[in-house]
Amino acid sequence: MGRVAVVGTGVTMFGRSPKTGMELLAEASLDALMEAEMTPKDIQAIYVGNFIGELTERQAHMGPLAASALGIPGVPAVRVENACASGGTALRMAFRDVAAGYHDVVLVAGTERVLQKSTAENTEYFATAGDAYYESAAGITFPGHYALVARAHMQKHGTTLEHLAHVAVKNHKHGVKNPKAQIRKEITIEDAMKSAPVADPLRLYDCCPFSDGAAALLVVSEKVAREHDTPVWIAGSGQATETLDIADRPDPSRIRSTEWAAKQAYQQAKAEPKEIDVVEVHDCFTIAEIAALEGLGFFPAGQGGPAAMEGETYVGGRIPTNPSGGLKSKGHPIGATGVAQAAEIVNQLRGKSTNQVKGAEIGMTHNVGGSGGTAVVHIFKR
Amino acid sequence: MGRVAVVGTGVTMFGRSPKTGMELLAEASLDALMEAEMTPKDIQAIYVGNFIGELTERQAHMGPLAASALGIPGVPAVRVENACASGGTALRMAFRDVAAGYHDVVLVAGTERVLQKSTAENTEYFATAGDAYYESAAGITFPGHYALVARAHMQKHGTTLEHLAHVAVKNHKHGVKNPKAQIRKEITIEDAMKSAPVADPLRLYDCCPFSDGAAALLVVSEKVAREHDTPVWIAGSGQATETLDIADRPDPSRIRSTEWAAKQAYQQAKAEPKEIDVVEVHDCFTIAEIAALEGLGFFPAGQGGPAAMEGETYVGGRIPTNPSGGLKSKGHPIGATGVAQAAEIVNQLRGKSTNQVKGAEIGMTHNVGGSGGTAVVHIFKR
Numbered sequence: 059m060g061r062v063a064v065v066g067t068g069v070t071m072f073g074r075s076p077k078t079g080m081e082l083l084a085e086a087s088l089d090a091l092m093e094a095e096m097t098p099k100d101i102q103a104i105y106v107g108n109f110i111g112e113l114t115e116r117q118a119h120m121g122p123l124a125a126s127a128l129g130i131p132g133v134p135a136v137r138v139e140n141a142c143a144s145g146g147t148a149l150r151m152a153f154r155d156v157a158a159g160y161h162d163v164v165l166v167a168g169t170e171r172v173l174q175k176s177t178a179e180n181t182e183y184f185a186t187a188g189d190a191y192y193e194s195a196a197g198i199t200f201p202g203h204y205a206l207v208a209r210a211h212m213q214k215h216g217t218t219l220e221h222l223a224h225v226a227v228k229n230h231k232h233g234v235k236n237p238k239a240q241i242r243k244e245i246t247i248e249d250a251m252k253s254a255p256v257a258d259p260l261r262l263y264d265c266c267p268f269s270d271g272a273a274a275l276l277v278v279s280e281k282v283a284r285e286h287d288t289p290v291w292i293a294g295s296g297q298a299t300e301t302l303d304i305a306d307r308p309d310p311s312r313i314r315s316t317e318w319a320a321k322q323a324y325q326q327a328k329a330e331p332k333e334i335d336v337v338e339v340h341d342c343f344t345i346a347e348i349a350a351l352e353g354l355g356f357f358p359a360g361q362g363g364p365a366a367m368e369g370e371t372y373v374g375g376r377i378p379t380n381p382s383g384g385l386k387s388k389g390h391p392i393g394a395t396g397v398a399q400a401a402e403i404v405n406q407l408r409g410k411s412t413n414q415v416k417g418a419e420i421g422m423t424h425n426v427g428g429s430g431g432t433a434v435v436h437i438f439k440r
Numbered sequence: 441m442g443r444v445a446v447v448g449t450g451v452t453m454f455g456r457s458p459k460t461g462m463e464l465l466a467e468a469s470l471d472a473l474m475e476a477e478m479t480p481k482d483i484q485a486i487y488v489g490n491f492i493g494e495l496t497e498r499q500a501h502m503g504p505l506a507a508s509a510l511g512i513p514g515v516p517a518v519r520v521e522n523a524c525a526s527g528g529t530a531l532r533m534a535f536r537d538v539a540a541g542y543h544d545v546v547l548v549a550g551t552e553r554v555l556q557k558s559t560a561e562n563t564e565y566f567a568t569a570g571d572a573y574y575e576s577a578a579g580i581t582f583p584g585h586y587a588l589v590a591r592a593h594m595q596k597h598g599t600t601l602e603h604l605a606h607v608a609v610k611n612h613k614h615g616v617k618n619p620k621a622q623i624r625k626e627i628t629i630e631d632a633m634k635s636a637p638v639a640d641p642l643r644l645y646d647c648c649p650f651s652d653g654a655a656a657l658l659v660v661s662e663k664v665a666r667e668h669d670t671p672v673w674i675a676g677s678g679q680a681t682e683t684l685d686i687a688d689r690p691d692p693s694r695i696r697s698t699e700w701a702a703k704q705a706y707q708q709a710k711a712e713p714k715e716i717d718v719v720e721v722h723d724c725f726t727i728a729e730i731a732a733l734e735g736l737g738f739f740p741a742g743q744g745g746p747a748a749m750e751g752e753t754y755v756g757g758r759i760p761t762n763p764s765g766g767l768k769s770k771g772h773p774i775g776a777t778g779v780a781q782a783a784e785i786v787n788q789l790r791g792k793s794t795n796q797v798k799g800a801e802i803g804m805t806h807n808v809g810g811s812g813g814t815a816v817v818h819i820f821k822r
Contacts (some may be wrong), residue, residue: 112492113494116567119570121681122682122697122809123685134679136522147518154537158540160536167577176512186498190498299514301504302508318514429686431503
């Protein structure tokens with residue numbers, strides 16, 4: 059297997075956009091090309107991450123549309139969909155193609171545009187990430203899914219609403235520094251704990267927003283990477299599934315797919331949790347960040363909440379988590395999220411993030427689909 | 441790159457089904473495992489081909505759902521969507537993963553369930569394979585897309601309605617022998633030419649039906665293949681895009697993605713058109729079969745129509761085309777189609793198809809998304 063690097067990143071503003079998902083994708087892709095001093099003609103294959111374009115924009119088949127949008131019809135293109143882990147999955151496909159020697163330059167582009175639809179519509183659309191016949195049909199939506207995880211975590215480990223609030227406060231504080239973030243506003247513990255209930259025990263500030271946005275990466279072979287000043291290497295990749303139905307899980311407080319995917323990525327990268335300098339995890343809900351940090355091995359089970367309260371996950375803390383603001387503050391344009399996470403970590407390892415972790419050398423991304431049905435983990439090295 | 445083979449095939453009945461897309465997928469997958477004398481625990485990765493589960497069943501995220509349905513949560517799984525080429529794309533992903541040595545056993549499973557929706561709904565849903573903003577919004581649906589191709593082919597090459605009718609008559613005749621086919625009924629040239637207009641010049645019998653169904657393949661490494669009696673080798677794979685918008689194509693009578701994908705597959709397989717003994721092409725409309733056979737190099741541009749009329753594409757003819765009945769008669773459960781094509785060719789090369797081409801040694805599949813936005817071509821050898 060050849061070595062693989064990222065040499066270009068592009069991320070649009072996250073938030074409400076008048077642009078179509080494909081226009082956002084093109085914007086992010088051209089930014090990535092510009093950063094890498096490359097042109098569309100250098101691209102040999104495209105992976106598009108998108109979750110529900112059929113529902114929100116009546117647009118499927120985004121692979122060839124992306125090729126056309128970039129002026130390179132002919133180039134093979136595939137849209138991958140793994141719910142909210144679509145972007146991370148697209149990155150993994152590109153990594154494996156380049157490592158195998160199939161291509162030297164692959165564009166990974168994630169996009170989603172949902173804000174022209176109502177909250178009610180989007181809530182229904184997002185539920186397609188769960189089991190249509192055994193979960194969604196019973197009325198459960200995604201805040202409900204994660205409320206079940208939170209309740210199980212509280213019962214088993216004594217995790218509290220205050221623990222959850224500390225995750226929200228930290229990610230909002232981080233997000234203020236990110237010029238692309240959707241919600242750049244500091245909040246207090248009291249704001250979080252007194253916000254409106256959404257799905258008990260989760261409150262408004264436990265939930266990430268709906269977002270429009272896109273992100274892109276240029277994933278290249280060692281040969282191409284050597285022509286660039288600051289390649290960031292993909293050192294490990296892991297992916298796993300878990301039962302889609304929460305009811306089928308032996309312990310709903312754990313996201314086993316995260317544990318399994320992390321194990322693969324650590325092994326491939328020959329790395330351990332204590333070596334990771336910075337991580338972007340999938341904090342679609344505050345409880346998701348806590349479960350993620352435990353599943354990734356940064357804290358023992360049940361210690362994620364107290365660690366958040368003690369400030370260990372701030373930039374400057376023991377394991378700087380979501381310096382971008384995370385899904386919570388930066389926003390969560392579904393198909394783009396896993397790609398934007400990687401863009402943040404790449405820029406952290408280049409030493410040029412907007413909320414820089416000093417001297418970061420090894421970073422990680424963690425992207426989840428549904429309530430853990432899919433988890434994708436990548437480890438990056440400078 | 442390692443050699444890669446198919447050792448198990450499973451195809452459900454095509455047509456109206458009371459089962460969910462996931463139940464159909466499980467049925468086809470278990471049939472493939474049974475044929476290969478393997479169990480779900482042998483599967484190391486899953487690629488699911490599905491086009492519009494979000495719209496027809498409110499079900500996205502089918503990768504982990506498939507893993508759960510087969511009792512193997514944990515196994516990495518990805519849903520790929522390239523419109524009507526989703527199944528062929530899933531096969532290509534599996535082929536490349538196994539060739540690269542990432543896995544020894546990969547399940548490729550395509551599924552689609554649409555017939556619980558109305559023709560009007562499905563027509564709207566299928567249009568998401570075209571460009572939402574520049575094509576679908578102008579009112580064009582897929583019969584309209586292919587009517588444009590047909591009209592361009594007629595103007596440039598003198599292709600006639602009678603030529604098209606011969607494609608339909610041949611595929612219906614082939615389909616009668618396929619016990620899994622949706623429409624097992626012979627028709628006459630007169631039936632076809634006098635059938636109701638759908639999108640001028642295309643008539644009812646120029647169009648494939650809407651279908652429910654699933655298909656599965658077990659794609660394995662040479663090491664695993666050697667443990668089986670009749671492995672069929674994947675000798676070549678090609679994939680290309682074309683502008684999604686027909687209006688942007690220099691010559692709408694040609695499907696250039698087919699030409700480009702075929703070139704890649706022929707090169708990798710070190711094969712030429714004249715060596716192919718049997719082919720399954722993407723005949724969603726009769727004109728699509730004619731354009732496909734020209735694009736794949738079996739006939740010069742403009743000769744596809746006359747060749748159909750002269751009987752060259754029957755089993756027993758010069759290039760036996762769609763012995764399964766094709767999409768036209770066998771049915772077209774979108775995500776399953778590319779997978780079912782491969783199942784047919786594998787069984788042809790094993791000498792055990794229900795409409796066997798005598799002594800077939802090299803076969804080909806050709807799967808198209810939209811009106812040619814994607815084309816995927818595979819070459820198989822005994």
